[in-house]
Amino acid sequence: MTMTQEPAALIGKDLSDDLAAASLALARKFHAGATLWVVSPQWEPHAHHVAVEFVHPVIMGKRALPSVALVDPDPVAQARVATRPGDVIIAVASAADPRVVDLMRRAPAWGAQTIWIGFGARPAAGSADHVLWVESDDPMVPATGRFVLMYHLLWELTHVCFEHPGLLTMADDGGRDCTDEVCVTCSDEGRLGEVVMAPESEVSPALVRTATGEEAVDVTLVGPVEPGDLLLVHAGAALTRLDDVTGAAS
């Protein structure tokens, strides 16, 4: 073990900028009434730690904020029913965790912002509103306190933002990078929707959940749909179906 070296920086410049942006966005969402949902399918204790951090602050006088760890075997199903428009979902998970990949791509249809904490290979650009990533491939990272530091800082900075009320009410357009011509968050081409109920007949609409609630959507352009299918919705009609595996437009 090397004992004499200067400790390496745990939070670099880019990550500190990401933390700052995520904290302000989270504070704004809390200010507007959000609940913070936390998932960590691989490392469940981290989900509980994030939740208790916000619910029961270690510093006297700080606000208790609504945050709940979702630790059911199926985090997507649990988050789907828990989440209301305006909420925030934090995942502490590797970029390869298929449950979290699925959760993150569906969140915009539920009207939820997303923060993704992890290490190793980064998630694809645009996978979450805020990506807080430990730049290390060491598989032991989740047990060394790096994630604990990350969400401690997120909590500390979020509470700093509460001391700036003038900055809490501004609109927040999220942080997803637009890499595709069809950007689901920017809504140029359509809004993301998740099928709740398939059409009762070939001529009837499907019931679709979007960031603004449930609506009837004409799905004749995209063909038969099943509950859970992701669609791009524009002017009451589904324009295209999103591929189930990659999230890319089909």
Next chain:
Amino acid sequence: MTDLNQNTDFLYPFIEGTEHDPDSLLLDLASSARGKAEVSARLQQASLEEYEDRLRAAGAEMADRFARGGRLYTFGNGGSSTDAATLASLFCRPVRGRAVPAWSLAADQAVVTALGNDVGFELIFSRQVIAHSRPVDMAIALSTSGNSEDLIRALTEARRRGLLTIGFAGHEGGAMSTSDDVDYCFTVHSQSIHRIQESHARLGYRLWSVVQEETQRRTTALLAAGRSDPGGNR
């Protein structure tokens, strides 16, 4: 003469509701994040250096106990209970190395609420120590104050039953640091609960690493003895 009612908001740019440009706040937040991370890194390094010898000694004793069939119980309250769970997972489901039996005594909500309701919160862990433990086992308690009554009671019970007892504390160490019932106490010298917990995680990881090294050393010796004694039946 200056107007006594002049606007003095410029002296306090952050305390009122008319602030609209987030850029300077974002710069402050980012700078604060880096500063706190640096404090955490230094504290972790200082804690590792202070306790390296004791961590090696504790890890060697733990490896010996695991080799004799010992089990590890970890426990804490709040965030520290989750850090205790992460530590238990590190021992029983490591990404690399040998898995050994370990679990968090806060993990079972039925047990914790039954004990909390029926016999009192201060006994939620000690009653489980009574139920589960044998003298070859080990107990690790994490408390940023070092004073949590439920942890102290459990460590005392564990010591009475012959377990190896290890405490991770903070601030000035509290009751944990002066108790005769704690074989090894690792006090992280900080007043910040967050920074203490981050160092607890790093020290716990180091302790696990020592146990892995010791276990590997034992395994290597065992296999070498087996090779020199091909008729031996192990």
